[in-house]
Amino acid sequence: ETGVTQSPTHLIKTRGQQVTLRCSSQSGHNTVSWYQQALGQGPQFIFQYYREEENGRGNFPPRFSGLQFPNYSSELNVNALELDDSALYLCASSSRREFHNEQFFGPGTRLTVL
């Protein structure tokens, strides 16, 4: 069974640029959630994708957007990067078929905005 993978591991961008982060969900999982973890903080929920549609969103502006593909992998796109977007971005996959919808996390992508 393959776990959740994310790419790239690290990324450096400048303010105003756009970035795309990628996530491959665990085998058998149909739901992907994205989280932002600032240094020294707990993760904050960005949004969730289920069956290729956004299924709920946290308190993040529209410049944070995403996609889910037929194979359940997902992308997180951030436009007009700001310095405060520097964080660890975590992807988690889960299955709606499981009663408690346990989320399995990937290793994260460290984004630095200069």
Added chain:
Amino acid sequence: AQTVTQSQPEMSVQEAETVTLSCTYDTSESDYYLFWYKQPPSRQMILVIRQEAYKQQNATENRFSVNFQKAAKSFSLKISDSQLGDAAMYFCAYKKASGSGGGADGLTFGKGTHLIIQP
């Protein structure tokens, strides 16, 4: 909105001793799940233990157990026989049950407790 509070930024315990990490939460929901996650320095978040709110019995997983007090909205984690490998950030998290009012199944996390194991 749900909130999760971890009041201990850092805890230290001697190897083989027992330590308890505190967590309180606020919600108006009656059906939800609570979790403790461990994040070692390698960053990958790992589920330690899960509690369903409708269950009165406290969850246990080997050396890890919880004290779930629903009325007090408290959910503490007890680690017995602490080992060096237990050193990590520990996050308490909340998720409302699917179908209980719509919306996504996003987790709400606390700010974490840094657990240090003294050899």
